[in-house]
Amino acid sequence: MHLDYLEFYISHTCNFNCIGCNRFNNYLFTGHQRWHEHLKAHQQWAEKLTFDRYRILGGEPLLNPDIVDWIRGTKQLWPNTESFISTNASFKRRFDKDLYTALVDTQTVLEIGLHDINRKKEVLELVNNFTSNPVIKRTPLDLWELPNFGANWASSYNRIRDESWPDCNSVEEWNSLSDTIKQECEQVHHFSLDLEADRLQYYNISDDNGLQVVIKLENFFYQPALLKQPERNTFTLHNSDPYKAHEVCASKYCHHMMAGKISKCGPSVLFQEFDRQFEVELSKEDRELMMSYKPLTVDADEETTKNFFDSIRNPIDQCKFCPQTYAPEEINSSINKDKFGKRRVPINTHTKLGEVDG
Ligand SMILES: C[S@@+](CC[C@H](N)C(=O)[O-])C[C@H]1O[C@@H](n2cnc3c(N)ncnc32)[C@H](O)[C@@H]1O
Numbered sequence: 001m002h003l004d005y006l007e008f009y010i011s012h013t014c015n016f017n018c019i020g021c022n023r024f025n026n027y028l029f030t031g032h033q034r035w036h037e038h039l040k041a042h043q044q045w046a047e048k049l050t051f052d053r054y055r056i057l058g059g060e061p062l063l064n065p066d067i068v069d070w071i072r073g074t075k076q077l078w079p080n081t082e083s084f085i086s087t088n089a090s091f092k093r094r095f096d097k098d099l100y101t102a103l104v105d106t107q108t109v110l111e112i113g114l115h116d117i118n119r120k121k122e123v124l125e126l127v128n129n130f131t132s133n134p135v136i137k138r139t140p141l142d143l144w145e146l147p148n149f150g151a152n153w154a155s156s157y158n159r160i161r162d163e164s165w166p167d168c169n170s171v172e173e174w175n176s177l178s179d180t181i182k183q184e185c186e187q188v189h190h191f192s193l194d195l196e197a198d199r200l201q202y203y204n205i206s207d208d209n210g211l212q213v214v215i216k217l218e219n220f221f222y223q224p225a226l227l228k229q230p231e232r233n234t235f236t237l238h239n240s241d242p243y244k245a246h247e248v249c250a251s252k253y254c255h256h257m258m259a260g261k262i263s264k265c266g267p268s269v270l271f272q273e274f275d276r277q278f279e280v281e282l283s284k285e286d287r288e289l290m291m292s293y294k295p296l297t298v299d300a301d302e303e304t305t306k307n308f309f310d311s312i313r314n315p316i317d318q319c320k321f322c323p324q325t326y327a328p329e330e331i332n333s334s335i336n337k338d339k340f341g342k343r344r345v346p347i348n349t350h351t352k353l354g355e356v357d358g
Pocket residue numbers: 014019020021022023025057058059060061086087088111112113218220221222223224
């Protein structure tokens with residue numbers, strides 16, 4: 001069996017509060033999956049499943065106490081497979097020699113999402129100290145390489161312009177505006193070539209031991225499946241047309257390994273996990289539907305396994321719980337956790353992942 005891509009989801013826990021986090025880790029969702037807990041299942045999967053690329057993530061994977069074992073262990077089981085790890089790079093103590101050598105030895109690319117435009121300097125410094133003689137490239141080198149950059153520039157100008165300001169249909173025309181207008185654009189409307197470069201360019205860093213680091217801003221987020229019900233301090237889920245929700249979903253091919261079981265995507269199993277920790281209010285039918293999603297176990301019979309992989313790219317009934325339209329919104333995340341929601345169980349970072357029946 002073969003997949004293009006698989007995500008190893010190893011922690012509910014995260015120290016950030018990105019509004020709309022698609023795996024709900026902005027709330028006080030807690031628990032890690034220890035490396036040895038499902039090692040046997042992973043070893044069995046490695047005998048029959050390959051993929052082109054995999055990514056280790058959470059939650060915040062660097063908060064998982066076994067992160068070095070995860071990086072080394074997954075590569076040992078799936079050598080010659082491209083590997084990535086996604087982190088917010090905020091747990092600075094973890095950027096130590098053990099992490100560095102694990103990344104270098106396994107050629108795992110470290111991908112950093114800033115989630116706040118103001119973190120760029122601090123994270124570049126961290127990466128500079130973590131790596132050995134880094135070479136930093138901004139990509140694209142030239143903003144004009146971005147599709148529609150000139151047209152988008154003109155329409156942004158037209159949105160913020162004062163009636164008294166001259167017409168401006170290109171970056172060149174904007175450059176020739178008076179310094180007073182350009183200053184107002186930058187200081188009041190946060191609009192200038194330097195600020196756009198900060199927003200649109202990302203960093204590709206390589207060092208002399210072959211480590212690769214990518215730093216992206218990632219500060220425009222889609223709406224999540226979870227909806228807050230502020231008057232009751234509880235959550236609920238969407239009630240969408242599952243086909244429409246699947247059509248627009250950015251996670252539909254992000255197949256997911258959690259607790260040794262494979263699911264179509266993260267949310268399909270995380271709905272159940274989140275509901276185990278927090279009050280999610282649903283009708284009886286919707287609750288049954290939510291709980292009826294069954295990730296694939298490694299010991300499933302041949303027919304079940306074949307059906308699962310044959311249909312893994314199709315919509316599932318639980319897609320109705322996700323939004324069917326999206327309007328990306330800017331986020332500026334921080335470590336002040338969103339404490340919204342009534343918990344069903346006390347906070348416990350040692351919670352095991354994937355213990356839900358089925
Ligand atoms: C859930 S995070 C986990 C890894 C790590 N904590 C991080 O933020 O990079 C994995 C990826 O999903 C992205 N992501 C999460 N929620 C999103 C949303 N609502 N819209 C767009 N991207 C989202 C993050 O930017 C990140 O690249």
